[in-house]
Amino acid sequence: MTSVPRARQGRRMDGAAAISLRGAALSYGDRTVWSGLELDVHPGEFVAVLGPNGAGKTSFVRALLGRQPLSAGTLTVFGRPPRAASRDIGYVPQQAALSAQSMLRARDLVRFGIDGHRFGPRLRAAAVRRRVDEILESVGASAYADVPLGLLSGGERRRVRIGQALATDPRILLCDEPLLSLDLHHQRAVTGLVDARRRSHGTAVVFVTHEINPVLGLVDRVLYLAGSGHRVGTPEQVLTSESLSELYGTRVDVVRVHGRVVVVGAPDEPATPPPHTHETRDTRETDGVRP
Amino acid sequence: MTLADGIWHQIFSFDNYGELLTLVRNSLIAGAALGLIGGLAGVFVIMRDLPFAVHGISELSFAGASAALLLGTNVVAGSITGSLLAAGAIGVLGARARDRNSVIGILMPFGLGLGVLFLALYKGRAANKFGLLTGQIVAVDTPQTTWLLGTSAVVLVALVVMWRPLSFASADPDVAEARGVPVRGLSIAFMLVLGLAIALSVQVVGALLVLTLVVTPAAAAARVTASPVLLPLLSTVFAVISIEGGILLALGSSIPISPYVTTISFTIYAVCRLVGKYRTRRPGARRTVPQPA
Numbered sequence: 001m002t003s004v005p006r007a008r009q010g011r012r013m014d015g016a017a018a019i020s021l022r023g024a025a026l027s028y029g030d031r032t033v034w035s036g037l038e039l040d041v042h043p044g045e046f047v048a049v050l051g052p053n054g055a056g057k058t059s060f061v062r063a064l065l066g067r068q069p070l071s072a073g074t075l076t077v078f079g080r081p082p083r084a085a086s087r088d089i090g091y092v093p094q095q096a097a098l099s100a101q102s103m104l105r106a107r108d109l110v111r112f113g114i115d116g117h118r119f120g121p122r123l124r125a126a127a128v129r130r131r132v133d134e135i136l137e138s139v140g141a142s143a144y145a146d147v148p149l150g151l152l153s154g155g156e157r158r159r160v161r162i163g164q165a166l167a168t169d170p171r172i173l174l175c176d177e178p179l180l181s182l183d184l185h186h187q188r189a190v191t192g193l194v195d196a197r198r199r200s201h202g203t204a205v206v207f208v209t210h211e212i213n214p215v216l217g218l219v220d221r222v223l224y225l226a227g228s229g230h231r232v233g234t235p236e237q238v239l240t241s242e243s244l245s246e247l248y249g250t251r252v253d254v255v256r257v258h259g260r261v262v263v264v265g266a267p268d269e270p271a272t273p274p275p276h277t278h279e280t281r282d283t284r285e286t287d288g289v290r291p
Numbered sequence: 292m293t294l295a296d297g298i299w300h301q302i303f304s305f306d307n308y309g310e311l312l313t314l315v316r317n318s319l320i321a322g323a324a325l326g327l328i329g330g331l332a333g334v335f336v337i338m339r340d341l342p343f344a345v346h347g348i349s350e351l352s353f354a355g356a357s358a359a360l361l362l363g364t365n366v367v368a369g370s371i372t373g374s375l376l377a378a379g380a381i382g383v384l385g386a387r388a389r390d391r392n393s394v395i396g397i398l399m400p401f402g403l404g405l406g407v408l409f410l411a412l413y414k415g416r417a418a419n420k421f422g423l424l425t426g427q428i429v430a431v432d433t434p435q436t437t438w439l440l441g442t443s444a445v446v447l448v449a450l451v452v453m454w455r456p457l458s459f460a461s462a463d464p465d466v467a468e469a470r471g472v473p474v475r476g477l478s479i480a481f482m483l484v485l486g487l488a489i490a491l492s493v494q495v496v497g498a499l500l501v502l503t504l505v506v507t508p509a510a511a512a513a514r515v516t517a518s519p520v521l522l523p524l525l526s527t528v529f530a531v532i533s534i535e536g537g538i539l540l541a542l543g544s545s546i547p548i549s550p551y552v553t554t555i556s557f558t559i560y561a562v563c564r565l566v567g568k569y570r571t572r573r574p575g576a577r578r579t580v581p582q583p584a
Contacts, residue, residue, distance in 0.1 A: 065469045067468060083471070086470050086471040087470075089469070091465075091466055091469040093466055093469075103338070103516075103517045104462050104463075104517065104519075105517050105518070108462075108517075109462075109463065112458070112459045112462070112463060112466070113466070113470075115455065116455055116458070116472070117456055117459065117467070117470045117471055117472045119455065119456055120451075120455075121451060121454070148517040
C-alpha cells in the first residue's frame with residue numbers, strides 16, 4: 001500500500017500539488033469547453049467543481065482520469081501524466097455507470113477496485129477477501145456485502161462506490177456527482193465519508209457537483225466552470241453576485257440564507273438544489289441499475 | 292403400433308444402445324469440452340449483452356464451414372475462419388451496442404446467403420449439409436476431435452488469463468478504464484475468443500442453435516446466483532448436462548441432436564427462473580435492510 005501523509009487537517013498549501021493544471025484548455029473541434037485553467041489541488045484539500053450542464057465538468061473529470069487529452073497546457077497528477085497515476089486516483093463515477101446485465105454483489109465491486117485490472121488467476125485470495133471486508137466495514141457497507149447491487153438503494157450503492165474508490169489507498173478522491181438523487185440523510189452520509197477520509201489520510205478531494213450546499217461547510221476552494229470562462233477561489237470569493245454576474249455576463253444574484261447559498265438568475269442555477277431534491281426518496285429505480 | 296408410438300420411438304430409442312455408445316465416444320469428449328467453454332464464455336455474453344452477436348457469428352461460422360465442405364477441406368478450420376472474421380468485424384466496427392447490432396444485422400444474412408450458396412454447390416451427402424445448421428453427433432471423427440480439443444484449450448487459457456479484467460471491463464467499464472484496464476482491447480480479444488467458442492459449438496449443435504450452449508446456461512445460472520465463483524461453475528455444469536444429455540438421448544433416434552440439447556437447456560433455465568423468483572420473493576431471503584447508522 002502507498003504510504004500516506006498522516007492526519008492533515010483541511011487545506012495545506014505546502015508541499016507538492018496532488019493535481020496541477022497549467023494553462024489547461026480543452027476543446028472538441030472548434031468548440032472550446034474551457035481554457036487557461038490554472039489550478040493546484042493540494043493534499044488534504046477539498047475542491048468542489050461547480051457549473052451548469054455543458055460547462056465541461058464531465059470533460060474535466062475525463063481529463064483528470066487521462067481519458068481526454070488537453071488541447072493546450074499541461075495537467076499532472078503528482079508530477080506525472082494522469083494515465084500513469086491511475087492508482088493514485090480513486091474514482092467515484094456518476095450513477096448509471098454499471099451495466100444492467102451485471103450480476104455483481106457489493107463485495108465484487110470493491111474487489112474490482114483492488115485487483116480487477118490484473119490479468120491471470122487471482123493469487124492470495126484470502127488476503128484480498130480480508131481487505132474487501134475491511135473496506136466495506138470502513139464505509140459502513142458490511143451489512144449488505146453479499147447483496148447484488150441491483151437490490152441496493154442509491155445511497156447504499158454510493159457507499160460501496162466510495163469503498164471501491166478507496167481500495168487502492170488513493171491520494172486523490174475524484175467524485176463525479178456523488179450526491180445526485182440522494183435525500184438529505186444519504187447526502188450527509190456520503191459527504192461525511194469523503195470528508196473523514198480526507199482528514200484521516202490527507203486525501204485530496206475533487207468533488208463535482210450540481211449542489212454546493214451539501215458540501216459548503218467542507219470545501220476549501222471552488223472551481224466554477226461556465227461556458228464563458230471559469231473562477232477559482234474560496235466559496236466566499238467565487239460565490240458572490242459580482243463574481244458570478246461577471247462570469248455569466250448577465251445579472252446574477254447570490255443570496256446567503258441560513259448558511260445556504262442560493263444563486264438566482266444564472267442559466268441552469270447550479271448552486272441551487274432542484275426543488276424536488278429533498279422530497280426525493282432514496283429509490284432504487286433512480287440509480288440506473290435495474291434489479 | 293399407433294402413429295404416436297411410432298413418433299415416440301423415433302424420438303426415444305434405446306435399441307443396441309451399448310454398441311452405439313462406442314460410436315459417439317468422440318462426441319461425448321468434444322461435448323464436455325464445448326460445455327465447458329460455452330458455459331464460461333456465456334457468462335460474459337450475458338454480462339456484455341452479446342446474444343445477438345453470438346447468433347450473427349454462428350451464421351458466418353456456418354458459411355465458413357460450408358465453404359470448407361464444398362472445397363473438401365477441414366470443416367472445423369473453415370468454421371473457425373468464418374467465426375473469427377465475423378467476430379473481428381463485430382469487435383472492431385461495433386464498439387458501441389447500437390452500432391454493433393446494425394453490424395451484426397448486416398453480416399448475418401450475408402453469411403447465411405454465402406452458406407446456402409456453398410451448400411447448393413456441394414454435391415456430397417445431404418446429411419452433412421443439414422448437420423451444419425441443426426447439429427449432428429457422429430460428425431466428430433478423431434482428427435476433428437483433436438481440432439476441437441486443441442481450440443477449446445486455447446479458448447480456456449485465454450478466458451482464464453483475462454477473466455478478472457474482462458469481468459471488470461464488462462460490469463463497470465467507466466471505472467475499469469479509469470484504472471487503466473484496456474477496455475477496448477479486451478472487448479476485441481473477447482469477441483475473437485467468443486468466435487472460437489462459437490465455431491466449436493456449431494460442430495455439435497449446429498449454427499442455428501449455438502445460443503442454447505453459449506447463452507442459456509449462463510442466463511440460467513445468473514437467475515440463481517450472483518457469486519463470481521458459482522456463476523461460471525453452474526453455467527458450465529448446465530452447459531455440460533445439456534450437451535451430454537442431448538447426445539445420449541439423441542443416440543438411438545433418427546432425429547438431429549439439437550432438439551434434445553435445446554430442450555434440456557431450456558428446462559434448466561425455466562427451473563432456475565422459478566427458483567430465482569422464489570428466492571427473491573421470500574421475505575428477507577436475499578437481503579436484510581440494515582438500520583441507518
